[in-house]
Every structure is written in structure tokens, then in C-alpha cells.
Amino acid sequence: MTVSERERLHNLFPDLDFDPEALRAKYRAERDRRIRTDADSQYFESTGELAKFAEDDPYTDPDFDREPFDLSLDVVVIGAGFSGLMAGARLKERGITNFRIIESAGNFGGTWYWNRYPGAQCDIESYCYLPLLDETGYVPKEKYSFAPEIYEHVQRVADYFDLNDRAIFQTRVTQVKWHEDRGRWQVCTHRDDRIFAQFVIQATGPANRPKLPGIPGINDFRGTSFHTARWNYGYTGGDHTGGLTKLADKRVAIIGTGATAIQCVPFLGEHAKTLYVFQRTPSSVDARGNKPTDMDWFKNLKPGWQRERRLNFAAVLAGQSFGEDLVSDGWTDIARRIGISVFNRRSDLGDLDMQEIGLRAEIADFEKMNEIRTRVEAHVSDPDTAEKLKPWYRQFCKRPTFNDEYLATFNRANVHLVDVAGTQGVERITEQGVVANGQEYQVDCIIFSTGFEITTSADRRVDFDTIGREGLSLYEHWRDGFRTLHGLASHGFPNWFTIGINQNAFSVNMTAMFDDQAMHVSYIIDEVKKRGKQVVEVTKDAEEAWIQEIISQAGAGVTAFLEECTPGYYNREGTVGRGANMQNSGYAPGLNVFNALLQAWREQGDLEGMELR
Ligand code: NDP
DSSP: OOHHHHHHHHHHOTTOSSOHHHHHHHHHHHHHHHOOTTGGGGGTTOOGGGGHHHHOOTTSOTTOOOOOOEEEEEEEEEOOSHHHHHHHHHHHHTTOOOEEEEOSSSSSOTHHHHOOOTTOBOSSOHHHHSTTHHHHOOOOSBSSOBHHHHHHHHHHHHHHTTOGGGEEOSOOEEEEEEETTTTEEEEEETTOOEEEEEEEEEOOOTTOSBOOOOOTTTTTOOSEEEEGGGOOHHHHOSBTTBOOGGGTTOEEEEEOOSHHHHHHHHHHHHHOSEEEEEESSOOOEEOOOOOBOOHHHHHTOOTTHHHHHHHHHHHHHTTOOOSOOSSOSHHHHHHHHHOTTGGGGTGGGTTOOHHHHHHHHHHHHHHHHHHHHHHHHHHOOSHHHHHHTOOOSOGGGSOOEEOSSHHHHTTSTTEEEEEOGGGTSOOEEOSSEEEETTEEEEOSEEEEOOOBOSSSOHHHHSSSEEEOGGGOBHHHHTTTSOOOBTTTBOTTOTTEEEOSSSSSOOOSSHHHHHHHHHHHHHHHHHHHHHTTOSOEEEOHHHHHHHHHHHHHHHHHHHHHHHHTSOSSGGGTTTTTTTTOOGGGOOOTTOHHHHHHHHHHHHHHOSOTTEEEO
């Protein structure tokens, strides 16, 4: 730090009780020892036996069989998670009914179908997260819903829109191919269905593929192992509320300490004979403070309240609102104090220069993270363990987590934290257990809480190819980065849409984001029909213009922030700023700005950037 920077810091914050430069140095050192040159490819070796984690469905009859379908449809939606569900709902709303939703799982739900681990909960407020509360009249039980309530609500939405008889479950799509002569997509499945559709909406979700680290020996383990997204209650006993009584005589290892582990570790600690928690990077764990819904408040909400609340939540998170904070929770507290996008705050902060805004945000971040680290000390009695549980990075380098039981679990005599940061992860897996820091931990069970492939290449995450006009593969088209208009459609792929997180605004409140995209896509399909046309396709120029918009909005500020971060999927395992393709960024100004842009596009009425024929 230069002398003038030091002076400025002192003038702005004369009473600081910590040394910002020392914290910066600590964060950098922690980041550097975690950076792996193999980045995302550290997860590529996880095939072999364990690839079954991604394919097995423990919740359905494995012997299920049926005759192939022969269908001619208006629309095929691929995926029945919240994005596919909302696509179906919004098509129905527009009177488009000749469609099917194809899904490999045995029911609707996506993430909430697969993730049934004990303690699974949504950390986004239920009043914002659960869609269509206004319409269905459903009152969430608590401020933060647990997985079973969310799964139930998924079924409620499917019933409300009468989507059940439009679903084709336990069916994997194997290829999607455009037939120019017919003006139709052929959708091939592993059940040999013969399905042609005018439109395809791909809604396969951002976290559909469980991720396994390429740890040497991962396939050698002789005990029981499973991924948290395929929890084996047959082995552990119990259900999402706990009661894992079959673990009473078991030594259990859990690898990973992200948002999932934070929720299930307390249950494992309570029931396992011995629990080893292998931690590479600690999560930031703030208070949860869940509470039952105040029925008086809920009953008095006016129609349209949910949309208003979602807009307010997105605005506060994007640093675009400093007035009312309707949600007022851990997420909005962080955003309000730190300013997730300091650049958006420019106008509210008057004459301050960008450097000062950045500095203020950084100091607020240090203060918040100091609180998080102090919270660790308050909950964990062993000082050495507490020290290892402290996160040393800026708040939004990794997904913040919220839990009231996780930290105290390490006070149990049967629970051991194994810090593997020094070796950049678990070293090896043997027939008997897990090797870390040169020591073998013999266990009966290994649970992989290692997350999902969120930033690996699109074709790895989706098991089928999409072949557009002139035999072009979608993944070939996207080889050097996503190429879309608004993240929703691509040139060379007529009548094809995707709902997700590619080149559009990202929001932690994913259901809101997906619903807005579903509304937009169903609008376009409806317009094609109303205008008596057959085909709609993004022009090459419009696609190129959107790519340039994404890159320019990604901006140096966000890149510089992510570059300083400890590796994770937020900065593509530490590659952002070190050659990562900024074309793969989201739309930086955030959800509300993106939605306003889409709305203006619809109101303009000429489907700008799309060719109709
Ligand atoms: P994450 O990707 O967040 O965490 C994976 C964990 O595995 C990290 O702690 C990672 O360490 C660790 N890991 C990976 N490889 C190794 C290795 N070789 N050795 C040791 N440790 C390793 O996955 P989660 O399932 O926890 O969460 C995924 C996402 O799902 C969340 O970020 C969130 O978006 C969503 N989620 C949302 C919830 C909600 O409440 N809405 C709840 C749960 C999940 P490192 O950090 O060092 O890479």
C-alpha cells in the first residue's frame, strides 16, 4: 500500500480495530495455497464405478419399463425441475397445451427431487423462493422451507397447471435433432420414443450433474459410498429430519464443507459413531434464525405481493435499492452492508470516486467476515478447531451459508475436523478409507458432499447433443463460449430455447429467474403461432451483439474481485482473470435490469434480433 493510500484509509476509517493490509495479505496467501492449475479438470477423473452417482435413481423402481411413445407435439420441454415446471406452467397459461415435459427422474422437482439429505433446506426465504404462492394460496410453514415442503409445493404447482399427464418421467433424452424439411425437432430418448416437436425448451438446470473429485483410488473403496444428492437412507436409516440410527456403529467420512455439508453434518455428528469432516476450504457460516410464518402478516398480504417481494429482494441484492428491505435476512444484510455490486451504487453515493466506493465495500466486507470468524470462536470450544473453521476470503467469493447447528457439531467428542487445505484436497482413497495429510482414516462409509458440475463445459453437464441446422452441434457452436441472444436462444438452432444461467442475469433466487425466462420464451412461441409463422431463429448479428454486451458488462471490477478470491465455482476454480472466457459470464447488472430489458423487448413487439419464417 502506498503512503497516500494509507493516509486515505486512515482519514476515512480512523477507528478501525484491524489492519486491512494484513487481511488482504492473509486472503491472498489462503487463495494461493488453494489454487490448482488443473482447475475444473480436477473433477474429470471421477468416472468409472462412481459415475453411477449421476445415473442412479434411488427413488424409483429400477425395473420400470414402458412401450415407446409416438408423438407429434408443439413443444418438448427437457427437464422437470423448477425451470421445466415453470416453462410448462407458462405455456399452459398461454393456451399452448400440446407439449410434454421429459425428465430422467421419477417426478417433478429437479434439485428437490434428488437432494433429500438430512437437513436439506432452501436458504432463500420461502416467500420469495416458492413460486406461485399468490396463485395457489399456499402458506409456507416457515421463513426457510425444508426440502420436503418444497417438493410438495412442486407437486402443488404441477397439479395447479394440470401438468402431470404431460410429463414423461424416467426417460433420458439421448439426442435432439432439427429436421429442416419438416421444420421439426426430433427428440430421441433411451426408451426409443419417436417424438417430433415444433419447439424445444431445454431446462436441464445448472446443478444437475453431481461432481466427484478426481481423487486417486476413488473407485477402490470397499465400504459404502454415496453422493449427498443420492442419499442412501437404506444405509443410514432415518429421513430428512434425522434419526440416522443405523450409523450408531459406523465410522463415517464426509468430503466437502459447502452449503450441503453445512446442513447435513449436524445430523451425521449426532448419529455416527465417529465422523471425520474433510475440509479444504471452510464455508462462511452465519446465523439462520428460521421462524414460523406469521399468519396475521400473511393473511393481510395484497395480491401481487410475491412479485413485489421478489423484485425488492433482487434489487437489494444487486445494490440497486437502499430503501425498504422486505426480506431482511442474512443475504440482504450482506448485500446492504457490502454492496454486492458497488458500481451500481454510484449514483446513491453522490460524489465519491470509484476507488473510495471500492474501499468502503472492502472494509465493510472485512468487518462482516470478522464477525463470521468471531462467530466461529463463540460456537467452537477447541481453539485449534475453531481456527481451522475460519474462512479467509471475501464474503461473495463463495456461497454464504446459514446454519445454527453446524459449528457446534465440532464440540462433539465423536466429530473430527480434518483440514486438507495444505494438500489442496484429500490425497487418496483406499479400500479402507481416506488418506489426508499422510494419515489413513479407516471408515465404513464415505459421503461425497462435493457439489455439482456448475462450471464445467455445457456438453459434460448435459448428456445429449443438440444438432441444429446443417448438422451443427450446439456444443460445437458454443466451443469458444456461449453464443446466445439473452441467454435463451442461439443462431443455427431454430425454434430452440434454453432456460438457465448462461449469458443471462443470475439470481440466488433461482425460481424467480427461471420463471421470468419461462414467461419470455412462452411469449415468443405464442407470437410465432399468432403471426402465422412456423420458425423463429436468432440472427447471427443479434447473437454477436449480445455476446459483446455480456463481455462489456462483465467489466473489470467484477473480474478483479473474483481474481482475488479463493477458488470455487463462482470464479471457475480460480481461472477468472487468468484466461477464463468472459463470454461465459452472466449479465452483470442483475435480474431486475435484465427483466426490464426483456420486457422492453417484448413491448417493442418486433422480436428484434429474431427472424420469423
Ligand atoms: P459445493 O460445490 O459448494 O462444495 C463442494 C465441497 O467439496 C467444497 O467444500 C469443496 O472444497 C469440497 N471438495 C471438492 N473437491 C475436494 C477434494 N478433492 N478434497 C476435499 N474437498 C473437496 O457443493 P454443495 O453441494 O455444498 O453446494 C453446491 C451448491 O448447491 C451451493 O453452492 C448452492 O448453490 C446449492 N445449494 C443451495 C442450498 C440452498 O440452501 N439453497 C443448500 C445446498 C446447496 P473447496 O471449497 O475447497 O473447493
